[in-house]
Amino acid sequence: MSQPTTELNLTLTLEEKTLLAEDVVELKFKARSTLPPWEPGSHIDLLLGPDLARQYSLCSDPQDRRYLKVAVLREPESRGGSQFVHDELKEGEQIQIRGPRNNFPLVDSPRYQFIAGGIGITPILCMIREAERAGADWHLLYGGRRRDSMAYVEELAQYGDRVRIQPQDEEGILDLDSVLGAPRDDTAVYCCGPEVLLDAVETKCSSWPAGALHVERFAPKKLGDDVVDTEFEVEFARSGITATVPAGISILDVATENGLFVLRSCSEGVCGTCETVVMEGEPEHRDSVLTDEDRKEGCFMPCVSRACSDRLVLDL
Ligand code: FES
Numbered sequence: 001m002s003q004p005t006t007e008l009n010l011t012l013t014l015e016e017k018t019l020l021a022e023d024v025v026e027l028k029f030k031a032r033s034t035l036p037p038w039e040p041g042s043h044i045d046l047l048l049g050p051d052l053a054r055q056y057s058l059c060s061d062p063q064d065r066r067y068l069k070v071a072v073l074r075e076p077e078s079r080g081g082s083q084f085v086h087d088e089l090k091e092g093e094q095i096q097i098r099g100p101r102n103n104f105p106l107v108d109s110p111r112y113q114f115i116a117g118g119i120g121i122t123p124i125l126c127m128i129r130e131a132e133r134a135g136a137d138w139h140l141l142y143g144g145r146r147r148d149s150m151a152y153v154e155e156l157a158q159y160g161d162r163v164r165i166q167p168q169d170e171e172g173i174l175d176l177d178s179v180l181g182a183p184r185d186d187t188a189v190y191c192c193g194p195e196v197l198l199d200a201v202e203t204k205c206s207s208w209p210a211g212a213l214h215v216e217r218f219a220p221k222k223l224g225d226d227v228v229d230t231e232f233e234v235e236f237a238r239s240g241i242t243a244t245v246p247a248g249i250s251i252l253d254v255a256t257e258n259g260l261f262v263l264r265s266c267s268e269g270v271c272g273t274c275e276t277v278v279m280e281g282e283p284e285h286r287d288s289v290l291t292d293e294d295r296k297e298g299c300f301m302p303c304v305s306r307a308c309s310d311r312l313v314l315d316l
Contacts, residue, residue: 010097012068017091020151023074024119025086028060028067029097035065040126041104041216044068045265045273046085047096054081055271057123057192057216058100059152062130068097071151073119098265103272103289104216106130109188112138113179115201117193118145121152123216124192128159138162143174143197180204183212192216211293220268220304221288232307236260236316237279251302251314260316262302269304276300281312 012029020026039062045053060069075082089095106112106127114131116124121142131138140163144150147167156163166174174197180189181204189212191201198215205213229247236243236255245254252274255262265273269287277298287301302314 011094012097014089014091014093014095015067017089020071021153022146022149023086024071024149024151025074026059026069026071026151027085027089028069029095030067031065035068037065038062038100039102040106040130041123042100042102042126043104043123043271044070044097044099044101045271046070046081047098048081048084048089052080052084053098053265054085055266057104057126059122059125062126068100071119071122098273101272104190104192104214106190107188107214108134109186110136111184111187112136113187113189114138114140114142115174115176115179115189115191115193115197116140116142117174117191117197118143118149119151120191120193120197120216120218121150122192124190125152125155127190128156132159139179140164141166141174141176141179143168143193145169174200176200176204180208183208185209185212187212189213190215192218195219195221217270217288219288220270223286227286229306232309233311234307235280235311235313237313238316245306250304251306251312255302255316262316264303267303269301272301274301274303276302277315279313279315281307282309283312284308 012031014027015030016028018026043055043057045055047053056070058068059071060067072082072085074086104123112131114124143166146169153165231246234243234245234251239260241258243254243258245251252262252264263273265271270289272289278300283300284306285295286304290299
């Protein structure tokens, strides 16, 4: 899995809060000194309060190291994060930030097909700038409910016909066949957006070369109805602690109960913060962030993933 270029723990000042589109605000954070480098696709954790950490993709220019920008959609089902950002967070306030971490790195490619749904445009925006700088052939298909709910439409206008904006109330659902209908071996496909879009793109790309598709999820993948928890034993190899993981309790919670400190953020298998490595045993991966290749290398998210074997040894 791609690790952060440099992981920060910073206090930054919210310099500007701007309404970009219906229910979308952009937050521009100013650093006291030059920020370390980061790459397109990276996200940061905003530490909005005790037990209130939320991940947002960076959408500023990685080459401008004075600021970090994120855009936040007001989620109707907000668990506190987006509601706090929209209603409480004020310009001039200081905020703790952790990251950047990159689970969605832009691979080198002569051609890119970007697909964004709604607020999923944020990591794609950085990637487009990078693809443009690299002189790659790229195209973006960008959908949203209505034009006035879609952030960065004006900024994207500069790219002319490389960008196709498709508000659903004007043109219906995204025309994926037009961009993914014929598999190509010279194209990296990047998609970020709601689960229904990611599922559709994954289906369309099933006949594309392995590794062509790169997705980033905001919410955990749904587990099948037949997925059940069973009890197993975990050994935290570095700490020399062995414990039982009961059904319904995560490995991460068992680690914490046993006095281990493991960094966590989403606790949903989405952000990659709690990543560790399986040393022995057969893992049952339930995260929504690791690639097949990451899993083959032993990467593991103990906030959600469990064991198929009776015993798992982790590098914790
Ligand atoms: Fe986010 Fe585990 S805490 S993946």
